[in-house]
Amino acid sequence: MSEDLGSYPENDNETEASHKSRLVLEAVVDKTFVAFLEALGEDWENERRREAERPSNSYGPGVNGWENVGFGEILEAAVACWRDSRPESAVGDDGNIWRAAARIIWCGKYYE
Structure with missing residues (x-):
């Protein structure tokens, strides 16, 4: 597979938390990397709460x-x-190495 780390899967039902983490990802420069980690953590926590209330199909991604x-x-x-x-x-x-690191971590969200 030859995926471009600058592109992300489309999600028509993207939640506010997921959308925020995507926006923060694209704004990463130096110390804003920590803001990205925080937004990604909020996205993860939001999904855990929502999945506990109403689980998604176990054969696909979470909400x-x-x-x-x-x-x-x-x-x-x-x-x-x-x-x-x-x-x-x-x-x-x-050449933004901070954004590159954020993109690699972001891939951990959706890559199988």
């Missing part, structure tokens, strides 16, 4: 698009995405 739920699963998926993709696509034209 906020999370395919992986455990920390280890998220990290494993992030690494797999990096290895299976075009790594240069994570950095992008601006």
Whole structure:
């Protein structure tokens, strides 16, 4: 698979928490990386609460698009995405290494 780390799966039912984490991801520069981690954590927590109330189909992503739920699963998926993709696509034209790191972690959310 040759995925571009700068593109993300479409989700027509994107929640506010998921949308916020996507917006913060694209704004990452240096110390704003921590804001991205915070927004991604809020997205994850929002999905956990919503899934506890009304579980999604177990054969697909959760309501906020999370395919992986455990920390280890998220990290494993992030690494797999990096290895299976075009790594240069994570950095992008601006050379922003902080955003590249955020994109790799973001992949852990949805990559299988």
